């Protein structure tokens with residue numbers, strides 16, 4: 104069997120959903136399980152609705168609910184026509200938006216948005232899209248059956264970034280998804296959403312988490328391949344929105360792909376690779392607008408290259424802890440990283456000197472409490488609006504000149520911190536947030552422009 108995950112643009116409207124149906128039709132023999140995102144942009148709108156409602160702006164929130172309802176109903180009729188079956192689907196979707204409107208009203212009354220209620224709302228995008236896609240597949244003659252992701256994707260109860268429980272997911276996938284496949288059905292479920300073990304309350308895996316859902320299901324069912332269908336030809340040498348002449352990477356190693364995803368290549372959720380690696384399942388990234396393309400194949404084996412791709416992200420916070428007396432004392436770093444663990448904040452880049460430790464973090468949700476606890480260890484300074492740019496290549500450390508070329512390309516742009524990962528495949532620089540794009544462009548030109556290879 105294979106897992107096919109379709110992102111927001113691949114299910115963004117009736118035409119895109121029809122293309123998705125054609126892609127699955129060509130794969131029926133391979134026993135596909137389908138994972139879908141919300142209609143493109145729907146999750147952002149749902150989160151805005153929740154925030155607006157909690158701020159007391161109910162009229163605006165309800166207007167946005169109606170906008171989303173209309174969009175789903177219009178696409179339903181474009182896909183299914185106007186017969187009784189289409190009306191059934193339209194009323195099922197409409198009931199979801201009634202629920203959304205009630206949730207928005209309740210939030211206005213409460214005036215407070217908890218992570219749990221945010222998940223109740225942001226999960227509605229995948230709840231709706233999966234129902235719509237099942238009906239569209241059936242209309243295209245595919246034997247699709249809806250699977251409520253909350254019965255399979257069992258997580259802990261850390262709302263908005265729930266941790267999947269692999270054993271419970273494997274058990275549920277074998278109990279619920281496998282029999283459908285054996286009966287010749289095509290199971291279709293929403294990505295991103297899950298339910299807390301024990302309570303069954305709706306959770307989500309974090310933004311962009313549908314890729315992760317797909318790899319978790321693939322690992323649970325020992326898929327032959329996990330296909331991630333998106334709006335670009337595969338993983339490219341840089342984000343094409345930043346570097347328009349970025350090139351397709353035909354093959355890449357799991358480790359490199361994972362580094363790129365963690366350091367800003369949004370095309371894959373950073374957690375996607377781990378379940379695939381554990382079960383040795385290849386991941387393929389493909390373009391749903393150009394299904395004839397070969398995409399990017401992510402496996403253990405990959406060509407050795409000094410630089411495979413460049414990734415970057417802004418909105419990063421740089422924290423420096425200075426503690427001249429204590430830094431080299433036993434247990435200091437452990438105590439410091441305990442603080443990050445306690446506040447569930449992961450660190451991207453670390454550099455140490457004799458008197459200070461500098462780290463970058465991406466998720467500033469718990470920043471204030473984190474800094475208070477860090478102050479117990481030394482003087483803390485915080486620099487917001489930083490960015491990181493990473494050069495990733497499994498042969499980066501092969502004695503070549505990549506490092507000097509990278510620094511020469513960055514030129515006069517200010518570097519706040521620099522780190523070569525212990526695996527030697529990732530060189531990361533911390534720069535001002537607004538310099539992320541120029542640094543990516545300069546590095547890409549240095550390593551990938553015509554003639555760059557020869558230097």
Ligand code: ADP
Pocket residue numbers: 109110111112113140311332333334335337338339340341342343344367368369370371412
């Ligand atoms: P989906 O909705 O299909 O999950 P995303 O928007 O999450 O799609 O991811 C696809 C986008 O990722 C692309 O449109 C592209 O702008 C961005 N991206 C960032 N880095 C890369 C990269 N190295 N290769 C390809 N796409 C990238």
Ligand code: ASP
Pocket residue numbers: 110111140141146147228294295309310311312313314
């Ligand atoms: N719809 C979710 C999001 O926008 C999950 C995903 O698309 O992967 O974050």
Ligand code: MG
Pocket residue numbers: 110311314369370371372
């Ligand atoms: Mg995505």
